Amino acid sequence: MPLRLYNTLTRRLEPFVPADPSRVTFYTCGPTVYDDAHIGNFRSFLAADVLRRWIESPLCELATDAADPDNPAKVHKGPRQVVHVMNITDVGHMTDDAAGGESGEDRMAVAGRRLAEAKKAGTLPPGVDVNPSDPYQIARFYEARFREDAVKLGLKVAMDAAGDPTLMPRATESVPGMIAVIGRLAERGFAYVAGPIGGRAVYFDVQKFKAYGSLSGNTLERLRSGAGGRVSGVNQSQKRHPADFLLWKEDPRHVMKWPSPWGEGYPGWHIECTAMAASRLCRSALRADNGQSRLGEPTYTEPLIDLHSGGEDNIFPHHECEIAQSCCAFNADPASVTPQRGMYARMWFHPRFLLVEGDKMSKSKGNFYTPRDLFEKGIEPAAIRLELIRTHYRSNANFTFQGLADSQRMVERWRRVQAEPSGMGDAAAESRVLRDFAAAMSDDLNVSAAIAAVNSWASGVTTPGAAEQRAIQQFDAILGVLGLERPRSAETAIGVFGPGVPRDAAVETKLIARRDARAAKDFKKSDAIRDELAAMGYAIKDLPGGKVEVRRA
RNA sequence: GGCCGCGUGCCAGAGUGGACUAAUGGGGCGGAUUGCAAAUCCGUUGGGUAAAACCAUCGUCGGUUCGAAUCCGACCGCGGCCUCCA
Numbered sequence: 240m241p242l243r244l245y246n247t248l249t250r251r252l253e254p255f256v257p258a259d260p261s262r263v264t265f266y267t268c269g270p271t272v273y274d275d276a277h278i279g280n281f282r283s284f285l286a287a288d289v290l291r292r293w294i295e296s297p298l299c300e301l302a303t304d305a306a307d308p309d310n311p312a313k314v315h316k317g318p319r320q321v322v323h324v325m326n327i328t329d330v331g332h333m334t335d336d337a338a339g340g341e342s343g344e345d346r347m348a349v350a351g352r353r354l355a356e357a358k359k360a361g362t363l364p365p366g367v368d369v370n371p372s373d374p375y376q377i378a379r380f381y382e383a384r385f386r387e388d389a390v391k392l393g394l395k396v397a398m399d400a401a402g403d404p405t406l407m408p409r410a411t412e413s414v415p416g417m418i419a420v421i422g423r424l425a426e427r428g429f430a431y432v433a434g435p436i437g438g439r440a441v442y443f444d445v446q447k448f449k450a451y452g453s454l455s456g457n458t459l460e461r462l463r464s465g466a467g468g469r470v471s472g473v474n475q476s477q478k479r480h481p482a483d484f485l486l487w488k489e490d491p492r493h494v495m496k497w498p499s500p501w502g503e504g505y506p507g508w509h510i511e512c513t514a515m516a517a518s519r520l521c522r523s524a525l526r527a528d529n530g531q532s533r534l535g536e537p538t539y540t541e542p543l544i545d546l547h548s549g550g551e552d553n554i555f556p557h558h559e560c561e562i563a564q565s566c567c568a569f570n571a572d573p574a575s576v577t578p579q580r581g582m583y584a585r586m587w588f589h590p591r592f593l594l595v596e597g598d599k600m601s602k603s604k605g606n607f608y609t610p611r612d613l614f615e616k617g618i619e620p621a622a623i624r625l626e627l628i629r630t631h632y633r634s635n636a637n638f639t640f641q642g643l644a645d646s647q648r649m650v651e652r653w654r655r656v657q658a659e660p661s662g663m664g665d666a667a668a669e670s671r672v673l674r675d676f677a678a679a680m681s682d683d684l685n686v687s688a689a690i691a692a693v694n695s696w697a698s699g700v701t702t703p704g705a706a707e708q709r710a711i712q713q714f715d716a717i718l719g720v721l722g723l724e725r726p727r728s729a730e731t732a733i734g735v736f737g738p739g740v741p742r743d744a745a746v747e748t749k750l751i752a753r754r755d756a757r758a759a760k761d762f763k764k765s766d767a768i769r770d771e772l773a774a775m776g777y778a779i780k781d782l783p784g785g786k787v788e789v790r791r792a
Numbered sequence: 793g794g795c796c797g798c799g800u801g802c803c804a805g806a807g808u809g810g811a812c813u814a815a816u817g818g819g820g821c822g823g824a825u826u827g828c829a830a831a832u833c834c835g836u837u838g839g840g841u842a843a844a845a846c847c848a849u850c851g852u853c854g855g856u857u858c859g860a861a862u863c864c865g866a867c868c869g870c871g872g873c874c875u876c877c878a
Contacts, residue, residue, distance in 0.1 A: 250796095268878080269878095270878085271876095271877085271878095276878085277878085279877090279878055280877090280878045281878085282878070283878040284878075286878095332876075333876085343876090346876080455795090455796090455873070455874085456795065456796065456873095457795075457873090457874080461794070461795070461874080462874075462875095481875090482875080484875070485875090508875085508876095549878070550877075550878025551797090551871095551872060551873080551878075552872070552873070552876090552877055552878065553877090553878070554796095554872090554873070555873055555874070555875085556873090556874090556875050557875095560875090589878095590878075591797080591798090591871080591872075591878095592871070592872065592877095592878070593878080594870090594871075597870090599870095599871075626804095629804090629805080629817090630804085630805065630806095631805085631806080633797085633798095634797095634798075634805090635797090635798070635870085635871055635872085636804095636805095637804070637805090639803080639804070641803060641804070641818070641819085642803085642804050642805090642817095642818085644818075645803090645804065645817055645818045645819095646817090646818095648817080648818075649817065649818090651831095652817095655832090679806090685806075687805060687806050687815090687816075687817095688806055688807085688815075688816085690805095690806095690816070690817080691805090691806065691815055691816035691817080692815095692816085693816090694815095694816055694817065695815080695816065698816095701833095757827085760827075762827055762828065765827090765828085766827095766828065766829080769828090769829075778830075779829085779830075780829085780830045780831065781826090781829080781830075781831095782831095788830085788831095
């Protein structure tokens with residue numbers, strides 16, 4: 240069965256039919272780097288990662304004819320490569336949303352102030368030396384932390400980018416490409432310049448693009464009325480339509496600025512993705528490297544890329560604007576572009592938000608976690624990854640500590656299937672579970688059902704053999720949990736201190752006393768010691784060989 | 793205020809007209825194992841019965857249908873967007 244996905248653009252389940260099934264192009268809107276990414280950000284990046292891994296899997300089949308998707312003669316079985324690009328947004332966009340990104344404070348400056356305070360308070364991690372008044376240093380600092388977290392959680396694009404940096408391009412290094420695209424939009428009459436010299440703004444003219452609104456289900460009329468009283472002031476009054484969005488802002492005093500035909504300033508929020516996606520995934524449309532950029536002729540009648548993803552909040556305005564500016568820069572006839580013929584990307588993939596313990600995640604509620612927070616608690620990356628991917632991407636997932644514990648146990652169970660030495664192996668069961676797994680994944684990436692298939696198969700495996708190890712390896716190529724880094728336990732003469740549990744001499748003393756009591760068959764005493772440890776917040780487990788594992792209860 | 797999505801058992805979470813007696817995992821309960829635990833393995837987990845029959849159940853109320861967790865309507869609750877956000 241070929242892969243079907245829910246396409247936000249058409250609001251339908253559709254077969255995924257890339258231009259070239261052996262080389263699929265995929266762009267994911269990546270992180271902003273003025274703070275650490277949190278688990279909600281990672282849920283959406285991980286959903287994209289699972290999708291990418293599934294398309295690369297030999298188990299995945301793709302239709303090659305949208306009109307006849309189930310025809311076995313028109314199915315692509317591989318081998319297949321996915322070129323997956325995820326950008327780094329290191330241009331500091333503005334805090335003041337109501338004015339359309341032209342006023343307020345630069346987010347990178349806000350981050351700098353926060354870092355400066357942390358530096359003063361001495362709460363920066365040891366070994367960190369970052370100058371809080373240099374926006375580039377701030378961006379690189381958070382970017383490095385993001386890459387580290389991403390690799391720990393098995394984000395393949397981050398692992399690949401270690402060898403090929405062009406897979407995770409930086410917005411600040413893609414400005415010439417953005418300027419080229421803006422220039423083309425102005426040339427073709429889709430953009431206009433407003434405001435006085437010294438404070439000019441280039442806007443995209445939404446009324447010139449008929450299909451504007453089709454991704455988010457908006458119309459220009461509704462956008463105009465919905466804008467209401469919230470859009471006011473000088474920036475709005477110089478626009479031709481309230482939904483017109485900023486492409487370039489002239490502002491010579493801005494913290495990050497570049498020269499352009501419209502004066503020294505900074506790019507708008509949406510243009511960076513168009514430039515980076517085109518220059519890395521569709522080089523005939525735009526080549527932009529190291530300050531040189533060259534646009535191809537605007538002769539496209541087909542989408543530039545196969546697949547585009549981002550969090551659900553990106554649907555409007557970000558992706559809506561990205562579609563508009565991309566089609567108007569590259570398509571032969573932007574007026575004839577329709578959702579059914581594909582706009583800029585063939586398939587639009589939007590994972591939903593993550594809740595925490597049933598609540599919206601927010602700093603004020605104290606339910607706001609980064610992967611780092613969880614690593615520090617001794618929770619291993621595999622458990623976090625599984626917890627974040629095991630709910631269907633189009634539902635609001637609920638992150639809970641109970642769920643994290645469930646995920647941890649599942650991972651351990653799979654490890655046993657993978658690791659335990661061999662029996663005969665059951666090739667029939669293997670082919671059955673591979674088929675069920677593939678059917679679930681191909682059905683709009685139903686990871687829960689796929690995991691259910693793995694679990695019911697795994698519970699029937701008593702003596703794993705070659706067939707079982709082969710199967711679990713194929714599943715994990717997609718789920719991506721078994722190969723992740725595991726936190727090490729600290730081992731002493733008697734204790735094995737689990738992840739996140741510091742070695743403690745008082746605990747050691749009690750363990751020794753307990754061992755002696757058990758040797759003397761004084762179980763009353765040994766049980767009392769176990770209770771004391773429980774009161775201190777530790778759970779213990781006797782290991783073969785006499786050592787005792789110590790974990791947090 | 794406008795637009796969109798969701799609501800499943802103790803919890804998480806699949807299931808979108810008949811095989812739902814609701815997948816799967818966790819938790820609970822019983823058993824094996826253990827000095828006792830933990831971990832692991834086996835069984836069980838709406839009510840009812842010896843077993844059945846029967847009754848109840850997928851936010852609430854109503855409707856469509858021979859048949860509804862699934863389709864339609866209203867209401868309630870939650871989430872998203874309506875130029876910060878994954």
